[in-house]
Amino acid sequence: MIRTILINLLRFIVLVFIQVFLLKNITLYNLATPYLYILFILLLPFEIPNVLLFLLAFLLGLTIDAFYDTPGLHAAACVVLAFVRVLFISITVQKEGFDNEPEPTLSIMGFRWFFTYALVLTLVHHFFLFNLEVFRLSDIEYTLSRFVLSSIFTVFLILISGLLFFRRKERK
């Protein structure tokens, strides 16, 4: 229990630092900007209470907002992300079955499930984020191309970090 809290706290700090001081400066062709920090919400344990999940998502969003100077923008996108996460998990995962390692990581859940999970959640988050940021329909093509390319970039980074911390364990 305490181990889980410590790991997640550390993950929170590290991801915010990476996002704010490294990825914030990376933009490919003015189009693709990765938002890797959402990995924190993706990797929270399955059995986390909904209240805590939404609270953490909100706090993570506000922290990122503080550095990006966009109060509320990332918070709103993260709360949407948390909601989609609850829906996605309730549809695809049976709660019984694994009670010793309840974390949605690449090594535990397998590539196919994790890829779909990351892809769906990233798409929803980015779609919401970019449209809320621009908040008008006039440059819709530009917004959509930013949305698609950034999503690809983010999912790519999420999969890489999943492989980086890959631990081979039998799924019981």
Add this chain to the structure above:
Amino acid sequence: MRNLLIFITKYNAFFLFLIFEISSLIIYIKYNSFQRASVINSANSVTGNLYTRVNGLYDYLSLKEVNDSLSKENARLRDLLKTSFYVDTIAKRKVSDSIYKVQYEYISAKVINNSVNRSYNYITINRGSKEGIGVGMGVICGAGIVGKVVNVSAHFANVQSMLNKDTRFSVMLANNKEIGYIRWADDMDPGKGILMDVTNNAQPRLNEAVITSGYSSLFPAGIMVGRVSNLHPKGGGVSLNMEVNFSVDYGKLQYVNVIDNKFEQEQQGLEAQQKKDD
């Protein structure tokens, strides 16, 4: 009542979602419209200090370019020194004392946070109200204009960059003094702006300099903005629009000067009076 409680606990995710989503949207709409004064921004003490430290690291990577631009600016300033002019009248000093009154004061500041890839870009600098920075002051750097101050704390200030869809500055063509205003181009290219509302009888030439007009109280006249890069009139109508390449590379901003216009209040007071009389 009991049924209602059961209903709420059964679908608790949805209700939690509503609560948090609405609160974050309230924050977003309230603090992003125009007054960006709030706790959650990069001018507060925690994020400001973190940015200052990380910026100390980044500085080493661009020392060479900063040195180059500083030495260039030194050379330019040395040209303006009194010692580099030949003084042909003894009374000069006495005369200049009574004629010149300081109108613009420059406060140098360092950029500690910057972005160029969003629709509304802002810059954070490491000078605040303690050093005399106030909301509404213009900001320039060695190569041209940068933006205007929109939010100030004790030690930091937010600057609305030229690369912001809300930014408009009064400018003119350097050769024939036709005025217009400049804004950021639509395709979010950090090097391009659009000069709008120039009268039809202006005859702009390619590569002509665009400078500040001095009609707004933000900047003195004659500060470089960019060069005309494309003459195709866009939109048509009664006025000309043209593309401008900015003279400043906004991605590499390091040091800037904030302009304190000593007569700003007087000018604005007078102009407000004018509006009242109409």
